[in-house]
Amino acid sequence: MTSTPSSAAYAAVDWGTTSFRLWLISDTGAIIGERRTHEGMTTAAKSGFAPIFNAHLAALGAGAHVPAVICGMAGARQGWVEAGYLDVPAALGDIVGQAARVPDAGRDIRILPGLAQRDADRPDVMRGEETQLLGALGKAEGAHLVCMPGTHSKWVRVEDGRVTGFSTFMSGELFDVLSKQSILSHAVAEASAFDGTHEAFRAAVAEAIAHPALATNLFFTVRSGQLLHGHDATRSKARLSGLTIGLEIAGALSSTRPGTAVSLVASGPLAALYGAALDAAGLSATLIDADLAVRDGLASAAHSLWPA
Amino acid sequence: MTSTPSSAAYAAVDWGTTSFRLWLISDTGAIIGERRTHEGMTTAAKSGFAPIFNAHLAALGAGAHVPAVICGMAGARQGWVEAGYLDVPAALGDIVGQAARVPDAGRDIRILPGLAQRDADRPDVMRGEETQLLGALGKAEGAHLVCMPGTHSKWVRVEDGRVTGFSTFMSGELFDVLSKQSILSHAVAEASAFDGTHEAFRAAVAEAIAHPALATNLFFTVRSGQLLHGHDATRSKARLSGLTIGLEIAGALSSTRPGTAVSLVASGPLAALYGAALDAAGLSATLIDADLAVRDGLASAAHSLWPA
Numbered sequence: 211m212t213s214t215p216s217s218a219a220y221a222a223v224d225w226g227t228t229s230f231r232l233w234l235i236s237d238t239g240a241i242i243g244e245r246r247t248h249e250g251m252t253t254a255a256k257s258g259f260a261p262i263f264n265a266h267l268a269a270l271g272a273g274a275h276v277p278a279v280i281c282g283m284a285g286a287r288q289g290w291v292e293a294g295y296l297d298v299p300a301a302l303g304d305i306v307g308q309a310a311r312v313p314d315a316g317r318d319i320r321i322l323p324g325l326a327q328r329d330a331d332r333p334d335v336m337r338g339e340e341t342q343l344l345g346a347l348g349k350a351e352g353a354h355l356v357c358m359p360g361t362h363s364k365w366v367r368v369e370d371g372r373v374t375g376f377s378t379f380m381s382g383e384l385f386d387v388l389s390k391q392s393i394l395s396h397a398v399a400e401a402s403a404f405d406g407t408h409e410a411f412r413a414a415v416a417e418a419i420a421h422p423a424l425a426t427n428l429f430f431t432v433r434s435g436q437l438l439h440g441h442d443a444t445r446s447k448a449r450l451s452g453l454t455i456g457l458e459i460a461g462a463l464s465s466t467r468p469g470t471a472v473s474l475v476a477s478g479p480l481a482a483l484y485g486a487a488l489d490a491a492g493l494s495a496t497l498i499d500a501d502l503a504v505r506d507g508l509a510s511a512a513h514s515l516w517p518a
Numbered sequence: 519m520t521s522t523p524s525s526a527a528y529a530a531v532d533w534g535t536t537s538f539r540l541w542l543i544s545d546t547g548a549i550i551g552e553r554r555t556h557e558g559m560t561t562a563a564k565s566g567f568a569p570i571f572n573a574h575l576a577a578l579g580a581g582a583h584v585p586a587v588i589c590g591m592a593g594a595r596q597g598w599v600e601a602g603y604l605d606v607p608a609a610l611g612d613i614v615g616q617a618a619r620v621p622d623a624g625r626d627i628r629i630l631p632g633l634a635q636r637d638a639d640r641p642d643v644m645r646g647e648e649t650q651l652l653g654a655l656g657k658a659e660g661a662h663l664v665c666m667p668g669t670h671s672k673w674v675r676v677e678d679g680r681v682t683g684f685s686t687f688m689s690g691e692l693f694d695v696l697s698k699q700s701i702l703s704h705a706v707a708e709a710s711a712f713d714g715t716h717e718a719f720r721a722a723v724a725e726a727i728a729h730p731a732l733a734t735n736l737f738f739t740v741r742s743g744q745l746l747h748g749h750d751a752t753r754s755k756a757r758l759s760g761l762t763i764g765l766e767i768a769g770a771l772s773s774t775r776p777g778t779a780v781s782l783v784a785s786g787p788l789a790a791l792y793g794a795a796l797d798a799a800g801l802s803a804t805l806i807d808a809d810l811a812v813r814d815g816l817a818s819a820a821h822s823l824w825p826a
Contacts, residue, residue, distance in 0.1 A: 326746055332735075333742040362701070362738065378742070379734040380700070387695040392688070393670070423730035423768035426687040427640075430670065434641040434686070438634055460731040 218242060218276045220516065221267060222508035225284035226338055227251050227361070230262065233505060234270050237518065241505075243270035251283040259290035260315070277318035279511045281341035281504065285310060285321040295326035295335060299374045302344040306514040320515060325373055334378050338504070339364050342475055343373065345506030346498045355466060356473045357495070359455075359484045361386070365462045379458040385451055388429060394450060397436040401447035405479070406486020410445045414452025415459065415490040422460040428453050455487045463491070477501045526550060526584045528824065529575060530816035533592035534646055535559050535669070538570065541813060542578050545826065549813075551578035559591040567598035568623070585626035587819045589649035589812065593618060593629040603634035603643060607682045610652040614822040628823060633681055642686050646812070647672050650783055651681065653814030654806045663774060664781045665803070667763075667792045669694070673770045687766040693759055696737060702758060705744040709755035713787070714794020718753045722760025723767065723798040730768040736761050763795045771799070785809045 219237040223230070228250035234243035245266045254262050267276070285293030293310035309320035324337035339358050347354055347368045358364040361382035367374045389398050404411065417428060432450050435441040441449075474495040476484055481497060488495040527545040531538070536558035542551035553574045562570050575584070593601030601618040613630050620627035632645035647666050655662055655676045666672040669690035675682045697706050712719060725736060740758050743749040749757075782803040784792055789805060796803040 327742075328746055330747075331739075333739055333746040335742050335745055377732075377735045378738040380738045381734055383700050384696075384734055384737075387699045388692075391695045391699050392691050421769075421772065422733070423765070423772045424685075425730070425733055425769070426689055426692055426762070426766060427685045427769050429692075430686040430688045431639075431641055434635075434643050437643055438636055438641040439638075454734075457731065457734060461729075461733070461735050464729065464731045 218270075218272050219518075220512045221272060221276055221278035222505055222512065223263070223278055223280040223282075223284070224338060224341070224504045224508070225251065225254075225280055225282040225289075227283050228253075230254075230266075231504075232263075232266050232270075233508075234267075234272055234276070235505075235509065235512070239509065243272070245270065251286065251289055254284070254290070255288055259284060263290075263319075274317060277320075277512075277516060279309070279320050279322065279508050279515060281322045281508060281511075282338035285323060286337060289321075291321055293321040293323040295324045296340075298325055298327050298376065299372050300325055301372045302340065302348040302368070303371065303510075303514075305340055305344060306511045309511070309515070318516075320511075322511060325376070327376060332377065334376055336364055336366075336376060336378070339366070339475075340373070341507035341511070342500055342503040343368060343507070344510055345508070346475055346503040347371065347473070348507070348510060354473050355462075355470050356475055357462070357484060357488070358475045358500070359480050363458055365458075377462070379461060381454045381458040385454045388450060388454075389447065394429065394432050394446075397433050397441070398443055398447040398450060401443040404444050404448040404451075406483045406489075408445070408448040411448040411452040411483075412486065412490045414449045415456035415487045418453045418456025419460045419463070419491055422457055425453070425457050451483065452487065455484065456491070459487060459491045459493075463493075471496065473498055475500050475503055526578075526580050527826075528820045529580060529584055529586035530813055530820065531571070531586060531588040531590075531592070532646060532649070532812045532816070533559065533562075533588055533590040533597075535591050536561075538562075538574075539812075540571075540574050540578075541816075542575075542580055542584070543817065543820070547817065551580070553578065559594065559597050562592070562598070563596055567592060571598075571627075582625060585628075585820075585824055587617070587628050587630065587816050587823060589630040589816060589819075590646035593631060594645060597629075599629055601629040601631040603632045604648075606633055606635050606684065607680050608633055609680045610648065610656045610676070611679065611818075611822075613648055613652060614819045617819070617823070626824075628819075630819060633684070635684060640685065642684055644672055644674075644684060644686070647674070647783075648681070649815035649819070650808055650811040651676060651815070652818055653816070654783055654811040655679065655781070656815070656818055662781050663770075663778050664783055665770070665792060665796070666783045666808070667788050671766055673766075685770070687769060689762045689766040693762045696758060696762075697755065702737065702740050702754075705741050705749070706751055706755040706758060709751040712752050712756040712759075714791045714797075716753070716756040719756040719760040719791075720794065720798045722757045723764035723795045726761045726764025727768045727771070727799055730765055733761070733765050759791065760795065763792065764799070767795060767799045767801075771801075779804065781806055783808050783811055 312319035366376040617628035674684040
């Protein structure tokens with residue numbers, strides 16, 4: 211028997227700032243269609259959310275009755291429909307109850323809320339990661355320290371399925387603006403690909419952890435190392451990457467006991483880079499695939515919303 | 519008796535990355551003409567250095583015999599004529615002997631070299647600040663810790679007129695790219711002017727000094743503070759400024775005894791901002807005007823090059 215579009219039970223969507231990912235899921239939980247584009251919130255805020263969403267479902271041949279569950283920036287104030295935040299501490303399973311419904315959509319579309327930490331000194335927000343956490347650790351017992359790398363990396367404490375607190379580090383964006391918009395761009399332009407095994411990357415992680423206060427001085431050594439020692443672009447870029455990730459780990463470690471086990475929720479090259487960085491920092495990490503986690507989280511939400 | 523252009527003894531030029539400043543100095547040391555523009559190295563590298571330089575001297579009516587001494591990025595590899603670096607430790611008075619001469623210029627034009635710290639782990643460079651130091655501390659006895667704020671702030675150790683070591687912190691550029699190119703731009707756009715007395719600035723300085731490892735997390739709170747607590751743009755910008763300057767001071771303090779006296783070489787709003795930040799950090803600072811320091815340094819070089 212062949213899966214046909216008509217067997218779709220629901221659509222699962224991870225709609226971020228710069229990316230759109232949609233999976234069509236059958237009633238047995240199988241993926242029967244997938245779309246990945248760069249039509250993130252930034253694009254959709256200009257061209258409209260509904261046209262993008264409908265075009266992808268139509269391209270996959272999904273019927274008009276198929277409902278959809280969405281996580282990520284589509285629920286931000288500047289997104290499709292604002293889905294608000296659940297305040298921490300919050301049980302991951304409670305996210306679904308706060309989903310916002312897209313009005314007049316013709317089908318049942320729910321956007322999951324983010325999480326907010328309304329602390330006076332350390333206010334923080336996440337959108338999308340809460341759904342990965344629901345998939346990865348929604349039913350896990352015990353206390354977990356979770357590292358979720360990205361443009362705005364999150365370090366999250368989850369205890370018995372509840373998020374008790376979290377911190378965002380803007381490592382990915384910092385690396386991006388320093389590599390492209392600062393004096394360091396001269397030193398890292400035309401770098402080849404590198405990975406976490408690069409000696410300059412590992413040394414930089416250790417250096418930033420040892421001397422976090424010197425962060426902006428260490429960043430500048432990427433330029434002066436090129437000028438005075440002729441360091442090549444790949445080494446320079448690996449060093450800058452190691453410094454920004456090392457600074458993040460130094461911050462996360464500052465409120466963590468040494469030897470704490472870390473759950474690393476990541477995919478692709480970033481998973482390998484952070485795995486190597488955590489290793490260089492002496493932390494043992496268990497990798498959880500971020501793609502799988504978000505699909506599991508969306509599936510969990512779908513099963514709550516539309517029980518079979 | 520009126521000073522006339524014909525009484526000019528020499529031209530003193532501070533030619534930075536984004537600024538050009540020229541003073542025409544009489545044989546009694548008086549300023550008899552001044553030009554300030556944004557024709558820095560970035561502009562001049564495209565349009566040519568000689569045309570800009572000659573046009574300003576002509577506008578001030580300086581004769582063809584008037585020599586010129588220049589400091590700053592005009593001596594960089596991508597500048598007018600590369601002036602190289604003196605390696606630290608270096609006596610500030612020795613800068614003049616390494617000046618590069620601009621060939622075929624019709625007049626005697628010397629560009630002062632920068633300083634290089636050819637350390638394997640902490641390579642560093644400066645161009646322009648060495649001339650400010652020559653003016654401010656070239657003949658001073660004893661040990662001095664000097665803070666020179668800017669796009670790339672320098673912290674310099676000067677002992678009996680010798681630079682023994684220095685560190686660059688890219689605070690100014692970091693503040694600039696984060697305010698304009700990152701997610702934080704939404705939180706700080708349309709801010710009004712603020713100064714070092716702003717409570718959010720002083721609190722942020724103290725916070726970054728207390729928790730430097732959390733730097734990129736603290737940066738993100740500028741955004742989440744706007745989202746969750748409705749913090750206004752001026753407060754947010756003052757906070758971001760305080761965080762970047764505080765992080766720099768934390769780094770400088772990491773290799774300095776508490777209570778060390780600091781010489782602050784700065785002018786204008788930056789002088790007031792760093793003065794307030796050093797005060798919030800519990801450091802006593804003596805202000806040395808940066809404009810005066812660079813003119814004094816160029817004068818010292820001129821007197822060595824062309825003794826009366």
